[in-house]
Amino acid sequence: MPSSELSLSSSPAPLGRIARSGRIIACVIDETLLLLIGTGGPMTDQLPVEIDEDPSSQVTASVAGWRLPAPQSSATHGFAALLPVESSERLPTTLRFGRDGNGKRYIVAPRAASIAEVTAMLKDFAGPQLVHVLGRLVDVLIKPPHGEQRLPAITTLLKAGAASDGYIELLGEGHDGNIALKGWAHDLPAGICRAIIRSDETFLADCNVAVFPRNDAPEGSAGFVGLLSATDLPRARDIKGIFYRGRGAWRYAGLHERRVVTGPLDTPGHIRAMLLQSQGSPQVMLRLREAANGYDGTETISSLPVPVRLGVDALYQGDDGAFLISGWLLDADGHVESVRLCRQGGRARLDGGWTRTERSDVEEAFVDRPEFKSAISGHRRSHGFVGLVETLGGEPEGPVHLELTLRDSRRAYMPLFPVRLPARTAALRLLASVDPTSWALPDILDRQIVPFLTTAGSSAPTIETVVDMGPFDQAEGTAILLVAGEAEADFAALLGLLALDPQTRRAPIALVLQAERFRRHAVHIRQLSEFYRLPLRLVSVEGAGDACDMAQAAAESVNGSAVILLSASLTPANTGWYQALVTAYEAKEGSIISPTLAYEDHSIRWAGSTSLDRPDHLQSSRYAGYPVGAVNRLKLTRVAAASLDCCIMPREALMEDAGSSPIYLGASLKGLDLALRLSGKGYEAYWLPSLQMVGSDEVPEAGSAATARFVERVDRTLFRARWMPASETAKTFFEEAGV
Template identity: 50%
Template sequence: MAGAEQALPQTSQTAARIMRGGRVVACPIDDTLLLVIGAGAPVAGQVPAQVNDDPATATSASIIGWRLAPQPPTATHGFAALLPINDADRPLTTLRLGQESSPRRYIFGPRTLAVREGVTVLAELAGAQLTDVLDSLVDAMMQMPTGRRRLAAIVALTQARKGSDGFLEFVGETHEGAIFLRGWARAADPGNARVIVCGENPVIADCGIATFSRQDTPQGGAGFIGLLAASEPLRARDVEGLVYRGRGGWRYASVHEHRLIAGPTDTPGHIRSVLLQTHSTPAVLLRLRSAANSFEGRETISTLPVPVRLGVDNIFQANSSAFLISGWLLDPDEHVQSVRLRRGQSEMRLDDRWTRLERSDVTDAFTDEPLFKSMLDRETHPHGFIVFAGGLGADGAAPLHLELTLKDSRRAFLPLTPARLPPRQAALRQIKSIDPENWGLTEIVDRQIVPFLCASESPSPGVGAILDAGAFDEASGPPIIVAAGQAEEKELAPFLGLLALDPETRHAPIALVLHSECFRRQAGRIRQLAQFYRLPLRLMSAETDDVYDLLEAGIRALSSETVVLLAGSLLPRRSGWYGRLVSVYEESGGIISPTLAYEDHSVRWAGSWADAQSENSLSGRYAGYPLSAVTGLKLTRIAAASFECCIMPREAFLVAGGFAGSYLGYRQKGQDLGLRLSRSGINSWWLPSVQMLGSDEPFSTGSASAAPLVERIDERLFSARWAPQPQGEGNRIKEASA
């Protein structure tokens, strides 16, 4: 306070010097704009200006002028100029205003003033005309580009009017990001207005204002409500006041010290409590009515008085905020205009992109309901839907909900709690609920499931619990990473027995990776078996039942330069396979896979080769041949190895990014990694003399009826990932198949 009292006499002296004419003072607003205050002959409007007699500074100043009272001998009018400048920190000596033929030259005062000091000088010079001068300055500044410092200057100019124009008594937020205000003011006009929201960082916003009568306001005052929509996020607690243009000019309404702040769930009720008393333009009332009908965190669709109901059966959220939603909408009379998925200010319309399904169960459930009784067609039931939605951002704090808008503009809401799952698991759960004979199956796959998987990000699988059941770290040789899903759980004891009977694998480090549930059930038993057989075994758990993901978790958990991969569904046909793979790898490098055969000793896999029809597709040879037909063949270069069993450099796997997590099955998942490794220059080899026995379906993808659907989805994903490349991109794969 003491500093302010000392400033007053100084500003009075400054005003006296200005009134003697020929002197001006500068108030920097920001780095590129000055407020200049002076006195002299009449001047107003856009006037040419020059600083420090430097032609390079020539610009145009926006000037507001007024007649001085009393008038000193040397000056008849005062003026306030908004002067653009390149550098507000440069020394200021002179100012020229007017045309070159008759310029008026002024000398700057020895120091610049803060805006609030400048307003005090302005008040001394303008007297009773101060209000008009301030309004004109703010009008001019609001036409210019605005920044934080310019808005702060406008707030300071507006606050220079004596007293507040009113108070903000309530500030509330909505889930859509709008800020609701309620209070009273003397000059608020109903309608839409461009305002400045005052606070630590003032911002410009659009405000829809409606007014209403109040008996508890001072004379001339009226109640008002407003709905703010700013281009940047606003919080209710940050609002300290409002600058707006009302009757008679720019006004300032401050926040009352006992203001009430409400959150998104309470604000709509406060709007409804006063909305019917207000009047404004139709557009503003429509906005306020919509805000009053905002999401309040509860389900409101079931209370609609029209025959419209909505339900969600499943909503899955992948790690990247991609959503896969299935449910039903019953709207026999076509009241619904749109269905949107919303989170905060982000939204996505669903009803123009979803795939409709037959849901006779929905028809049956509402047949006896009075509201629907005479409206439902017993022959058709197109009530179900499946839809992929993405791009809502990652604002996990904002509630997720469906917004249903009727054609009469009413809205109703359904809160959602998505199940957060890896995209593969979410897609598998969804397709289990789809009838394979459904007429919309093709569209479901192509428009919903595949885009969901493509848009989802799958984190790299990692291990959880680790249990050493033997001297794993002391064992020599590349570790054998064995992946056993729940389907192989019952075969673990004989599998370990086979490894123990082979003199080579008995002394090799073995990392057995299991699904976490299988680990919990079997860890103790497996540890006893490993100790009985004296196997150097390390047991690991992972939150997946996909064997490729289990293998990847094991690869990432180890630090060896070379690893041997083995699916738990495979069994070696003869002992010595491990040593043979290692010795060939030491000679040839790259990735080496043995022959995979069925239990009847017919070939299941004997190399993947570049397809002659497509450079980005792989095909097999010798499938169905007896093993004797290929056993005598030599080590052969192929386009891609089989990752069910192979030996490979660990670093190459990590650099390639591991297995793509979005595939549902195993065939395209392995081919995808094989193509990536081939394109990175890693050679793949087939070793016919080593053979593994196993079934054709080592990976669980759900029921047998879902298998064709899984295959179709993976084919679409593979095609999307490996679209045709420019000429020359596929040469390396073609060379490998030669």
């Protein structure tokens, strides 16, 4: 290497060569900042620098200087400077340090050094001043807004010059994502300082520190308890040590060989044990008291000295992580400021959007207790609540609890144990628990149930078991998928009708059940199959929410290009219905064809879905309520969507990915939703008026007729949100179809 240039190896050239050459070594920190090393005279902490002899390019550099151990006539001091630039893609050629064009001019070495090379140079050049120089550089680099982007460079500098100052003996995780520290150090001051956390990655955090005396620590040191907080922190078990700004320089505290790592339930107790003997600023002590008052797994609401009590009746967790909760809060005097659902690293406000309900039973339970008797008003009974938390965050499998904060900043807790259920099952169970005459029920539907179902995800159902209970593979004709919904418990009558019909008794019949019902009814169904000598196949489906899910999953269990879907709640009203559907399909192959659905009094329940542009008639038929005799002479008619309660259709249509749909509580609109999606895929739909099936409307799992009205309301809301924006398109289609 020429004598006029500085070596960039870890063993740099003698310092005199830099002084004689007037050269500067540059290191790229990021796209807008350079770290420079050179020699010259004394410099101030802030100094203007002119770039490439252009007076308009002048910027201000932050400088850390030191006196050389062997001063020369041309260089008495060394310096390290941080220079802001517009772009670091091309290094400057020359730099002039000083004002009014009278400063010293330097030539910049054409090759940039790495941060590791520059750090090695500083260790050699700065000598005993290294700690001061590195501290000055790190103090500038760590300032917002670019501090986190420069952490790799900061960490490299600190590893070279931050002296070991103590040890960390305890690392404790908190439910709020903070990490508690306990240990001892010589130079860690009480207060709030910036800390750099060493782990597999590097993190920047604030550290709230309080100190306390320790007789077992080295002389001159003190014990400390701290709280690391940041938007992103590593797990406590992954921390290797922390760098922090001491009273005079940056220091390092590593992990003690007998360190203890605690979880969120144990950490508050460790902080409480040290808090009484600790000293710190009021702000720091407040933060530590909050952490010491954290959730430790015990219920503390019932021990509050104020008339506040809380109970949870049900907490359901959907497959996507959303929570649906119902319970009661007695707070007649208004002590409660907030109620939150929490777990490690995640929390969400519950009371901001919940629905209050009347709960006279709560008042009756507390009215005889002296501390509550004067606070309970007979005119205010809205103590119940139903709430929704769509996103909680934090550890997905972590324990869940309620956090209740009073207006005097006290907090109390209640551990919870969510029941994991599919969103549809959870919504139906909660709906069944609410008084159907409650004035709050519409609000519960609109603000809690509908959003819970809208955001919920659903997994695809799968076939669990297939059992042949007759000569299914030897049967001839189009397969019948006989789908048993939630309301059908006795299959004997329908299987008997299929056995008496000479056409269907020879057809392959697949009876589709949910897995739980399959286990209950399999033996009885086998007895019926053997008695009627039917070519019956029993299909058990796991993870199905309704009849549509079961039909789509079970389509793989049968063969043939077409399949007949038949709900187990329907009964054929015509002889020869099976052949009539097959004949109609042969004329309109690849389409979906449904018969008329009628009630037991032979009035029309469904006769073709023909309109979506009227919000009050989402699946309307011009003949709904008419006697079936009014339409049974009509010809095959094109409609917007078929009824999947009974139809003949291409088997591939059931197996095709027709897109997602909302999670409906009932089967009626779920079937219409799927039928419309299949129409959108190009499958034409037809109504066969001359053929009728008899059956009643769906009875929801939720139970009572009063609840059924609200199930329908929820489904209509979900259906409108999915399909009503397309009403104009649907209207045009119907007009073109002559409907």
